Amino acid sequence: MDFNNNELVEKITKIIIQKLQEEKEVLIPIGISNRHIHLCEEDFKILFGKDKSLSKLKDLKQPGQYAANECVTIKGPKGELKKVRILGPLRNETQIEISVSDGFKLGVNPPIKESGNLKDTPGIEIIGPKGKVTKEKGVICALRHIHMSPSDAKKMNVCDKDIVNVEIDGIRKAILGNVLVRVSENFKLEMHLDMDEANSCLIKNNDLVKIVENR
């Protein structure tokens, strides 16, 4: 090899720097979602009483979103889950997000869905300290997804609603497919997985993953 070939050295250097930059850019922190519920105002008032307001326990990573102090019990045909935390603020529609294993315990079989898409979803009974609500629909298993800002999206060369693959390292390494990209000025970079997904890959909050090419 001719080590005096400046053009070649320059080319290699450029490729290496580019690869290193790519490595730096694409790392996405994981946020693990335990089962939780988003309530509409009407349901909240029935469950907790007319004069009660949702109160903040702690902020979540996505701006404006928070874990509330208030919890409910959800009850399906086969069993119930207590202490299901409400995430605030209140929404236009009540939505219950559980894992596939939660579904087996409750006796419901929710589809894997994007948040907000409640068509053809099973219902459930919600029990609060002041009342009960029987929902006809609203239970989903969340589709794996990544929240990111437009600037993150640009760096990773993806667009809102893209479906990507994500590589997870470690003894239970995996490439997860069908991961939905959501882009908004309001989003902070974070990939959401549920407890089944996190445990199956032995992944913890804030572990780093990256988008990889389709095979």
Added chain:
Amino acid sequence: MDFNNNELVEKITKIIIQKLQEEKEVLIPIGISNRHIHLCEEDFKILFGKDKSLSKLKDLKQPGQYAANECVTIKGPKGELKKVRILGPLRNETQIEISVSDGFKLGVNPPIKESGNLKDTPGIEIIGPKGKVTKEKGVICALRHIHMSPSDAKKMNVCDKDIVNVEIDGIRKAILGNVLVRVSENFKLEMHLDMDEANSCLIKNNDLVKIVENR
């Protein structure tokens, strides 16, 4: 393009044949393992009494292996799990196989390990109808693995103890890495996953998966 270029034609033909052969690849049925326990004779006698024998509920897919009628409770520092099924026949050493989520409930943090390798594993209390045993070690989360015969191994071009990647299709599609291949005349073709892994990929017993190349 020069269609008289024999070398090129030969090369393309070879690639097409290779691809067609790959398509024929062997599909591997999934067997989902719920938490279970293998007992040594000494522990079995303490838990169930000197005169009791392990009795078969049903055969498992791997020849000679069976689910027993007998179950135990396992108890860790944080909680217990009842009705943990014994898999027979009795073994030389007691081994408890749980999922990562089971580990959280029990308050133990077992390593991801190949069956039979109990070095540096946490212990647990086992409770039977006639007595208790406190194990100093023996709890593992099973390493993903595939059982196969030498003839299956030949078809798939893998050897005993190879580590492969396995592709799972569907809405929660994934490529799982670090999958151990175990080859024996006594084995029937089957990939074992635990409940966390099955639920995270929305996979059921007897669903079919395949070995894919390393990226």
